Amino acid sequence: MFFKLLREALKVKQVRSKILFTIFIVLVFRIGTSITVPWVNANSLNALSGLSFLNMLSLVSGNAMKNFSVFALGVSPYITASIVVQLFTNGFDAKIC
Numbered sequence: 001m002f003f004k005l006l007r008e009a010l011k012v013k014q015v016r017s018k019i020l021f022t023i024f025i026v027l028v029f030r031i032g033t034s035i036t037v038p039w040v041n042a043n044s045l046n047a048l049s050g051l052s053f054l055n056m057l058s059l060v061s062g063n064a065m066k067n068f069s070v071f072a073l074g075v076s077p078y079i080t081a082s083i084v085v086q087l088f089t090n091g092f093d094a095k096i097c
Contacts, residue, residue: 032071
């Protein structure tokens with residue numbers, strides 16, 4: 001029953017593209033959670049693995065906090081970079097004029 005429904009759903013191009021996009025995003029997330037942030041000491045991360053709070057965050061983030069992966073950072077680096085760029089552009093525009 002389920003496979004018949006899935007086969008019928010995959011015949012529709014829009015549904016097929018949405019399912020494939022979802023699978024692609026899940027794969028990108030799983031790869032991103034295995035990439036550790038550069039310049040992080042892996043030995044010190046293993047020492048922190050006994051903390052219950054870190055274990056809870058790892059559980060919620062798909063083990064991203066345990067590895068301190070790129071995706072564990074969230075959107076905060078993007079927001080910080082955006083603020084810095086805006087500050088630099090405003091500062092340089094005032095000196096040029």
